[in-house]
Amino acid sequence: MRSEELSLIRELPLFAGVTNTTFDKLVRASYLQFFPPHVRLVNEGDPADFLYVVVEGCLELFAEANGHDTTVALVRPPSSFILAAVLTDSTYLLSARTLEKSRLLLIPAENIRQAMDSDTAFTHAIVHDMAWAYRTIVKSHKNHKLRSTIERLANYLLSEEKIQNGQGRITLPHDKRTLASLLGMTPENLSRAFGTLRQYQVEINGREVHLNSLEDLRALAKPTPLIDDAEM
Amino acid sequence: MRSEELSLIRELPLFAGVTNTTFDKLVRASYLQFFPPHVRLVNEGDPADFLYVVVEGCLELFAEANGHDTTVALVRPPSSFILAAVLTDSTYLLSARTLEKSRLLLIPAENIRQAMDSDTAFTHAIVHDMAWAYRTIVKSHKNHKLRSTIERLANYLLSEEKIQNGQGRITLPHDKRTLASLLGMTPENLSRAFGTLRQYQVEINGREVHLNSLEDLRALAKPTPLIDDAEM
DNA sequence: CGTTTGGTTGATAGGAATCAACTTCAGTGG
DNA sequence: CCACTGAAGTTGATTCCTATCAACCAAACG
Numbered sequence: 001m002r003s004e005e006l007s008l009i010r011e012l013p014l015f016a017g018v019t020n021t022t023f024d025k026l027v028r029a030s031y032l033q034f035f036p037p038h039v040r041l042v043n044e045g046d047p048a049d050f051l052y053v054v055v056e057g058c059l060e061l062f063a064e065a066n067g068h069d070t071t072v073a074l075v076r077p078p079s080s081f082i083l084a085a086v087l088t089d090s091t092y093l094l095s096a097r098t099l100e101k102s103r104l105l106l107i108p109a110e111n112i113r114q115a116m117d118s119d120t121a122f123t124h125a126i127v128h129d130m131a132w133a134y135r136t137i138v139k140s141h142k143n144h145k146l147r148s149t150i151e152r153l154a155n156y157l158l159s160e161e162k163i164q165n166g167q168g169r170i171t172l173p174h175d176k177r178t179l180a181s182l183l184g185m186t187p188e189n190l191s192r193a194f195g196t197l198r199q200y201q202v203e204i205n206g207r208e209v210h211l212n213s214l215e216d217l218r219a220l221a222k223p224t225p226l227i228d229d230a231e232m
Numbered sequence: 233m234r235s236e237e238l239s240l241i242r243e244l245p246l247f248a249g250v251t252n253t254t255f256d257k258l259v260r261a262s263y264l265q266f267f268p269p270h271v272r273l274v275n276e277g278d279p280a281d282f283l284y285v286v287v288e289g290c291l292e293l294f295a296e297a298n299g300h301d302t303t304v305a306l307v308r309p310p311s312s313f314i315l316a317a318v319l320t321d322s323t324y325l326l327s328a329r330t331l332e333k334s335r336l337l338l339i340p341a342e343n344i345r346q347a348m349d350s351d352t353a354f355t356h357a358i359v360h361d362m363a364w365a366y367r368t369i370v371k372s373h374k375n376h377k378l379r380s381t382i383e384r385l386a387n388y389l390l391s392e393e394k395i396q397n398g399q400g401r402i403t404l405p406h407d408k409r410t411l412a413s414l415l416g417m418t419p420e421n422l423s424r425a426f427g428t429l430r431q432y433q434v435e436i437n438g439r440e441v442h443l444n445s446l447e448d449l450r451a452l453a454k455p456t457p458l459i460d461d462a463e464m
Numbered sequence: 465c466g467t468t469t470g471g472t473t474g475a476t477a478g479g480a481a482t483c484a485a486c487t488t489c490a491g492t493g494g
Numbered sequence: 495c496c497a498c499t500g501a502a503g504t505t506g507a508t509t510c511c512t513a514t515c516a517a518c519c520a521a522a523c524g
Contacts, residue, residue, distance in 0.1 A: 150511095192473085226276050409503090418482080
């Protein structure tokens with residue numbers, strides 16, 4: 001591992017405040033690797049051998065049943081994923097695949113548990129990560145149980161607008177199939193939903209979206225920090 | 233607090249392995265209280281001042297938006313709830329109310345954080361609790377995104393049958409409105425869903441349910457440990 | 465170029481919510 | 495003891511939302 005990579009990793013929130021000893025041990029046991037797009041890295045049901053940290057790129061967490069699959073979350077740097085499975089030493093509940101070329105740090109589960117025994121700062125970072133992940137999925141769950149598909153889409157657009165800080169102009173970060181799955185709808189319905197949003201001054205061509213009236217869109221979406229605000 | 237109560241609390245998973253010092257400090261700062269049925273204890277959006285532990289009874293975690301509310305989880309002894317809000321020192325994402333007369337331990341958030349700094353065993357118990365809660369809601373999320381209402385009901389019945397070990401005979405632990413909300417449907421549709429299940433040899437009167445053909449029900453429900461198995 | 469992939473559009477069916485009426489039953493008070 | 499009342503649950507009619515199936519389009523690519 002090169003030194004510039006090392007310092008990149010050292011800055012990850014997961015390692016904030018941990019001792020150099022802990023960090024060295026963890027990193028020595030780990031693998032930093034690039035993966036091409038659309039590679040399946042984790043299968044639900046498999047034993048949790050590694051904790052994954054997304055250093056670069058984007059990962060999709062998804063689940064399958066009844067011949068369908070659905071996106072549960074998209075993970076971007078600098079987040080870990082499937083932490084809970086590692087902590088309980090059980091099997092993964094979700095599968096994971098790369099959406100784009102991605103760089104991941106793979107830390108053996110056993111080393112995670114060792115480090116937690118010896119370094120309280122690391123344990124605290126783990127706790128924080130875990131709590132953050134929990135709150136994220138609670139929000140997603142509320143989003144799905146309390147809102148219609150159009151409301152979810154409208155809120156998604158507003159959230160992206162905030163993240164991209166685009167003065168009402170945003171670029172969809174994923175293809176529309178993935179977006180549809182994340183929002184819990186079919187691609188066909190996403191298309192129609194965008195159609196419906198035209199009357200709220202939403203223009204779309206390709207991945208470029210113009211939100212010409214944030215007020216109109218907000219009136220429809222009724223965003224709330226208890227569902228829509230990303231925390232750090 | 234009486235000594236029998238104290239030993240009951242000492243046995244909670246949350247305190248497994250913690251030092252007596254930590255335990256004493258936490259308990260001295262806490263409140264053990266009975267609450268009558270249908271009392272709202274926590275409001276989403278409020279700052280997380282306490283960690284709650286259900287010692288006896290049953291709590292409902294729910295969320296509101298758009299004039300609707302939906303049940304996110306039912307919490308029974310010996311589980312804590314709203315842990316993530318305490319750990320991140322932020323606001324509650326869910327509201328909570330008692331379903332029945334319940335005994336709760338209220339631990340001030342500040343004391344939780346202090347105890348985590350001084351007792352690694354306590355931190356580990358917290359991590360485990362947090363990971364467990366995360367996996368529980370991931371399963372619930374998958375349940376909702378991948379299954380129809382009838383499938384969710386069928387799986388719920390099968391799960392209860394396993395828990396109650398009732399040889400195909402179970403008693404619904406809650407009223408049907410609550411059950412409907414937990415399963416993400418209206419009471420009317422729950423009624424109809426039970427009607428549909430008659431052709432799978434499910435008999436129901438009041439809260440007594442007879443599952444006369446677990447095979448038929450399983451064929452419909454297609455249960456999987458990746459959604460339906462409760463972990464400890 | 466033809467072929468593939470991602471996306472759109474239309475027609476239709478199905479699942480679930482809503483609205484309304486009705487039943488049952490427990491609790492209350494005359 | 496027996497009406498009243500209200501809550502919980504059921505049933506029916508209808509509407510609405512979403513999925514499905516099918517056809518079609520357009521840009522991308524070998």
